[in-house]
Each structure stands twice: as structure tokens, then as C-alpha cells.
Amino acid sequence: MSSSTPSAVPGLYSDVIRDRWRRPRHRGELPGATAVAEDVNPLCGDRVRLMLRVEPEGRIAEARFLGDSCAICTASADVLADLVSGRSRSEAMALEVADVLAVLQAEIRPTRMRCVTLPISVLAQALGVERSRGVPASGHPRSEPDDERSRAVPASGHPRSEPDSRTPLQ
Amino acid sequence: MTLDEQTRPDFPILQRIVNGHPLVYLDSGASSQKPRAVLEAMNRYYERSHANVHRSIHTLGEEATELYELARDSAQRFIGAASREEVVFTRGTTDGLGLIAETIGRTLAKGDEIVVTELEHHSNLVPWQLVARDRGAVLKAVPILADGTLDLGALDRLITPRTRVVAFAHVSNVLGTITPVTEIVRRARAVNAITVVDGAQAAPHLRLDMSSLECDFYVFSAHKMLGPTGIGVLYGRRAVLDSLEPGRGGSEMIKEVWIDHAQWNDLPWRFEPGTPPIAEAVGLAAAIEYLDKLGMDRVAEHERALTRQALEGLARIPGVTVYGPPPAIERGAVVSFAVEGLHPHDVAALLDAEGIAVRAGHHCAMPLMRRLDVVGTSRATFSVFNSPDEVSLLLTTVAGLRSAL
Numbered sequence: 122m123s124s125s126t127p128s129a130v131p132g133l134y135s136d137v138i139r140d141r142w143r144r145p146r147h148r149g150e151l152p153g154a155t156a157v158a159e160d161v162n163p164l165c166g167d168r169v170r171l172m173l174r175v176e177p178e179g180r181i182a183e184a185r186f187l188g189d190s191c192a193i194c195t196a197s198a199d200v201l202a203d204l205v206s207g208r209s210r211s212e213a214m215a216l217e218v219a220d221v222l223a224v225l226q227a228e229i230r231p232t233r234m235r236c237v238t239l240p241i242s243v244l245a246q247a248l249g250v251e252r253s254r255g256v257p258a259s260g261h262p263r264s265e266p267d268d269e270r271s272r273a274v275p276a277s278g279h280p281r282s283e284p285d286s287r288t289p290l291q
Numbered sequence: 292m293t294l295d296e297q298t299r300p301d302f303p304i305l306q307r308i309v310n311g312h313p314l315v316y317l318d319s320g321a322s323s324q325k326p327r328a329v330l331e332a333m334n335r336y337y338e339r340s341h342a343n344v345h346r347s348i349h350t351l352g353e354e355a356t357e358l359y360e361l362a363r364d365s366a367q368r369f370i371g372a373a374s375r376e377e378v379v380f381t382r383g384t385t386d387g388l389g390l391i392a393e394t395i396g397r398t399l400a401k402g403d404e405i406v407v408t409e410l411e412h413h414s415n416l417v418p419w420q421l422v423a424r425d426r427g428a429v430l431k432a433v434p435i436l437a438d439g440t441l442d443l444g445a446l447d448r449l450i451t452p453r454t455r456v457v458a459f460a461h462v463s464n465v466l467g468t469i470t471p472v473t474e475i476v477r478r479a480r481a482v483n484a485i486t487v488v489d490g491a492q493a494a495p496h497l498r499l500d501m502s503s504l505e506c507d508f509y510v511f512s513a514h515k516m517l518g519p520t521g522i523g524v525l526y527g528r529r530a531v532l533d534s535l536e537p538g539r540g541g542s543e544m545i546k547e548v549w550i551d552h553a554q555w556n557d558l559p560w561r562f563e564p565g566t567p568p569i570a571e572a573v574g575l576a577a578a579i580e581y582l583d584k585l586g587m588d589r590v591a592e593h594e595r596a597l598t599r600q601a602l603e604g605l606a607r608i609p610g611v612t613v614y615g616p617p618p619a620i621e622r623g624a625v626v627s628f629a630v631e632g633l634h635p636h637d638v639a640a641l642l643d644a645e646g647i648a649v650r651a652g653h654h655c656a657m658p659l660m661r662r663l664d665v666v667g668t669s670r671a672t673f674s675v676f677n678s679p680d681e682v683s684l685l686l687t688t689v690a691g692l693r694s695a696l
Contacts, residue, residue, distance in 0.1 A: 134696060139696055166667050192634060193636075
């Protein structure tokens, strides 16, 4: 291994990531969301909730996110919200990590790849819930006792029941 | 000569240039670096003496066995254990805690109580959750106070006649809090509960003396105290170890075996199934010898000074929050902090760009993170080779981070 490698920051935190971290376009609650999912990155505890408003014919009219997450994860969620808006459900399902990476323009190291992929896996969960439940969403989360970390939530509900509830996602 | 001036030449890895800067390694709390003496001892063992231990009737087997058992004697002296039978080699702290949880777990009945604390590493929490689930036992946690110390007042409420185990960290891996081991042991003993102490963050930094701590079990890893990965120590008070059935079966831990039953070996081998980490034991012995030569009191003093410098310096930086006990309260060589407007992982990545290695995230202590109401923290930890200049560099770099992203 070379004894000297170029500085990690310029490549890791691209202009796109810095910009999306400072001024995310799609951060916030989404009133009238029809599909919501939330998940955490077990490596770092980062948490992302994605909210979608899917029209009856299956077009994603709007996407927003909330999260306790790092700059890379936040930028990934924000870019993903851009990418799914206006697309059909099946088009959104077909989005891949490479599509997000292409926008981020950053040299993501393997240790930070989960920061990019977390919002994408949350999108898949949200669309899975939306599809299985129909539109509009209401009622209770799917019960997933086997997987505490991955849990879909109702659009209006709280992400998880924890007695020592944390500060709301921002 | 200061301790860092004396020790730095012994650590080859400190020659590394990382991202164009000399490495500043402030992550010994996760895993420390190794002095040449440890690397050479392990190499020498592999090049000259390696064979399996205890059963090989040939010269190398005898040499390997002797080196392995000498390492046990070193560990015994290092922690002030009464006898070598009380020193069991494991694969590390997590392995040791899991082993003892499984072993004690078999003796628990429905309704028995296990007391842990809010500042536990997952390795001293999840094994007890598994045991509690299997045995129908009840798991309780001692809360922490706002200053990051344990709420000892709650002990009287939480430790009851049904309490069978009290398991807690000696030094918090997040806050650096040093828990009052003898006080907790005293209260646990009053109800005949077994005490299990996670010493992973304490063993590298504090002089240990099992005879004065008086806990039943004390568990730590070699790799956080200048030794190799893959080996740890489980100290067990002899009377308690003797009363327990082995947690895991295999070779070495038995005297005689029939198809349907077996007779257990003597201590400590009863708890060491399978071929042990022999080279790692040799490396651990070399690490202990290295620390002994420096003197643990001097090690503790050096790291205490670095910790105080970091705590006081970070507290002066606008937008930086420091977690854990205030500087007036003694703590381990651990400083957790947050930079306003930055995620801990981004803090760690930005520091890495300057060659500074810190840990970031939940530190395997998610319940504590919830208690602190944070996703994670950035954490600097100190070892014998760290210098005041390195801490100064950390402080100036952190001070410039808020405008970095």
C-alpha cells in the first residue's frame, strides 16, 4: 500500500453532497403521504424516513424525507427524492445505487456505501408497503417481529414505540 | 522524557502517512496499536516454537505449552488475581462476557433478576437479554445521572433478593465514566448476586487488582491494551468458577469422556475448549511486560493528562458539546463530543482527511445514545504513545470543522 494517499475530503464530500447537506430540497414532513417507511443503518445508527404521495394511477407525485443522518446519507435521500418524483412506481422500483451515485459525483468508500444505500432500501420498503396496502394508506404498520430494525410505519403514525422517545426526526 | 517520547519509536505504525499527514491515532479505545516487542514476540513464537499446547509430547509442543501457561502467569500478576486457576483465556471481551452469561444463565430460574446499567456496551447487554429471554429472567438497568455517572441511589431499588447477577462496565466506552466497582460489588454481595465487570476500557489504563475490586468476574481484551486481537482474559473468582459447569464443550476442557457424559477438567482449562490462541497469548504476555516496564501508574497519569487537555480544550470550542463527567470527576482515557451542525461520521471523515483517526457512531451503546438523545458521538481515546501535540492538533482541527461542509 502506498504510504501516502490523496486527501479523502474533496472526493468524498463532492459539491453535490455539500450542497444537498446544507440545503436539502426535499427534507420535511409530507402531509397526505400514502406510503411511508423508515429504517436505520445498524453500523452507525443513522435513521431515514421516506414519505411518498402516490397518485391512484401509480405516479409518485411527491417524495420527502426526514432523518438523523450524515451528509452523505442526507444527500442520497435528497437526490433519491428528486429521482422518484414524477416517476411511476415501477420506474422508481428500478432505480439503483448507480443512479444515485451518478448524481452525487463523489468517491464513496466502501465503509460509507451504506450511507448511500440506506435511503434506497427505505424506498423499496415504502413502495412495498404502498403496493401491498393500496392507496390511500391508513391503519397500522405491518407487523415484522423478526426484524426490529426494518419497520414500515403508517403515514400518520410514529415510527416506533420506544418509551424513551428521541427528539423527532428533522 | 515524557511517556510518549519514550514509547513512540516502539510503534512502527506511527510512521504511517495518512491522507498526506502523519497518522494521529486517537482510536485505541476501539483497538490500540502494537509495540514492536509484541509483534516480535509473536513472530519469534511462530518461527521457533509453534505447536499445539498441552497434548503434544515433543519439544515444540512443550515450548508452546510453557509459553502459553507463562502468559497466564503474566496475566494473573497484571490483574492481581489470587491464583492462575482464576485466569481463563478467551477470544476477547465479547467472547468472555458471552461465555459467562451462557454459563451463569444455565443456573437462572424464572423471575430471577439481572441488573445491568444504561452505559453498557452491547456486549455486556445483549448476552444478558438472550439469557433473560431463555430463562424467563428479568433484566433491569441502573440509570445514569446528567453528569454521566451511575445513579447509585437507584441500586437500592434495583438490587433485590431476586437479583442473581449484576453486570456492569468498569469504564464506559462512550463517556469514560469510571464506575465504583467495590461499592456495586458490596451491594450485590449483600443479596448473594454474582458480579460481572466489563473491563475492556479499564485494563489498558488503570492498575487492576482483583483482590481489592472483589468482583466475581472481570473480563477484558488484549487488543485494546497494546496486545494482539483474538485473545482476552476472563478472571473468575475461584470459588464461583468451581461452582459452575463449563459453558462450552470440546477438547481441553474435559478429563474423561464417555458417549453420554464427560468429566470436566480442572480450572482454568475447564473453560478453554479447543485449541487456544497461543501466539496471541504470547503477544499478550509481551504487551503486559511492556506496560509493566512503563508502569501502570505512569500510564494512567499520562493518559489522564491527555484526557484533561482534550476535555478542557474541546469545551472551549464554540459549537462543540462534550459528553460525560465534568473534568473534576476522574474518567478513563475517553472523550466523546459533538460538533454543532455536523454528523459524527462526517466529523470522523473530516478529521481522517487530516490524518486524525477517531471513532464515530453509536459505539455499540445504542441505549446510552438514546439516553443522551443523539444518533452517535465522535470519540477520541488515548494511549501511551499519544502526545500533547497530537491533542492540540485535534483541538485546532475540530475548531475549524464547522465551516468544513
